[in-house]
Amino acid sequence: xxxxxxxxxxxxxxxxxxxxxxxxxxxxxxxxxxxxxxxxxxxxxxxxxxxxxxxxxxxxxxxxxxxxxxxxxxxxxxxxxxxxxxxxxxxxxxxxxxxxxxxxxxxxxxxxxxxxxxxxxxxxxxxxxxxxxxxxxxxxxxxxxxxxxxxxxxxxxxxxxxxxxxxxxxxxxxxxxxxxxxxxxxxxxxxxxxxxxxxxxxxxxxxxxxxxxxxxxxxxxxxxxxxxxxxxxxxxxxxxxxxxxxxxxxxxxxxxxxxxxxxxxxxxxxxxxxxxxxxxxxxx
Numbered sequence: 001x002x003x004x005x006x007x008x009x010x011x012x013x014x015x016x017x018x019x020x021x022x023x024x025x026x027x028x029x030x031x032x033x034x035x036x037x038x039x040x041x042x043x044x045x046x047x048x049x050x051x052x053x054x055x056x057x058x059x060x061x062x063x064x065x066x067x068x069x070x071x072x073x074x075x076x077x078x079x080x081x082x083x084x085x086x087x088x089x090x091x092x093x094x095x096x097x098x099x100x101x102x103x104x105x106x107x108x109x110x111x112x113x114x115x116x117x118x119x120x121x122x123x124x125x126x127x128x129x130x131x132x133x134x135x136x137x138x139x140x141x142x143x144x145x146x147x148x149x150x151x152x153x154x155x156x157x158x159x160x161x162x163x164x165x166x167x168x169x170x171x172x173x174x175x176x177x178x179x180x181x182x183x184x185x186x187x188x189x190x191x192x193x194x195x196x197x198x199x200x201x202x203x204x205x206x207x208x209x210x211x212x213x214x215x216x217x218x219x220x221x222x223x224x225x226x227x228x229x230x231x232x233x234x235x236x237x238x239x240x241x242x243x244x245x246x247x248x249x250x251x252x253x254x255x256x257x258x259x260x261x262x263x264x265x266x267x268x269x270x271x272x273x274x275x276x277x278x279x280x281x282x283x284x
Contacts, residue, residue, distance in 0.1 A: 017147050018091035021139040025084045029241045034234055035077035035188050035223065042076075043088040044068040045132055051085055053078030055118055056181055057222060065122025067132055071115065075181055075188075077223075086136055090154070098151055106158065114167045125164050131157045183208040184222045195235055196258045201227060235259060236272045243281040250277055 045067055052061045055076050070076055092110055096103045108114045135153035138146050190207045204227050205215035219227045238257040251262055259265035269277045
């Protein structure tokens with residue numbers, strides 16, 4: 001069982017309509033967004049509270065009404081704070097196929113010739129907020145012919161992005177920056193595939209091709225967590241998913257996510273969730 005695929009290979013939506021909507025509040029199993037990436041584009045709208053998110057190596061704090069635009073392949077994850085947010089994941093290449101006249105414009109984004117602003121603050125461009133609100137309401141309600149309206153709002157959104165010049169010429173990252181992101185992805189993929197067994201600091205650092213001492217500093221710089229803190233948090237989120245969706249005994253849940261000492265599991269779970277696993281399972 002994987003709590004979330006760090007490299008999301010699953011198709012979002014369907015072959016004919018490759019879009020997917022997520023409404024996320026504190027009860028959602030993926031409320032705390034672990035680091036992951038996918039080749040689709042994503043729009044995140046903050047409905048309440050604030051959300052601190054990392055995009056590759058950049059940390060951004062967003063607030064109610066703000067919009068995030070996440071490009072393909074960008075490593076992202078974050079921590080919500082009394083937050084409700086919604087996500088819209090879509091295949092921009094599919095959108096290009098809908099209308100040939102728009103291909104040349106949208107190709108500038110898919111070829112990374114232009115980068116849409118990652119963070120559009122509420123009120124900076126009222127037309128964007130209006131379109132985003134209508135887009136998310138449409139995909140959430142799924143009324144008759146909502147697919148047409150969804151594509152219509154997406155075209156309107158990109159039209160506004162270009163007319164308001166909400167994009168940048170590419171900021172060329174150095175090969176070193178790309179290498180650091182790839183090194184982190186290697187470690188995260190190891191955690192995803194092996195969190196249920198013992199994972200030593202030496203093994204994690206080896207996945208990044210670093211010494212343990214340098215790796216700890218590197219990992220904290222990239223994620224703002226220590227490697228063991230991140231691993232334990234990931235395991236707790238996996239346990240939360242099992243507690244919500246299975247009837248496994250507590251010991252089996254702990255063992256399935258890599259905690260082989262029940263008392264340590266209970267202590268660690270309460271540290272991150274504020275309640276014991278037993279109480280969490282009773283309230284979800």
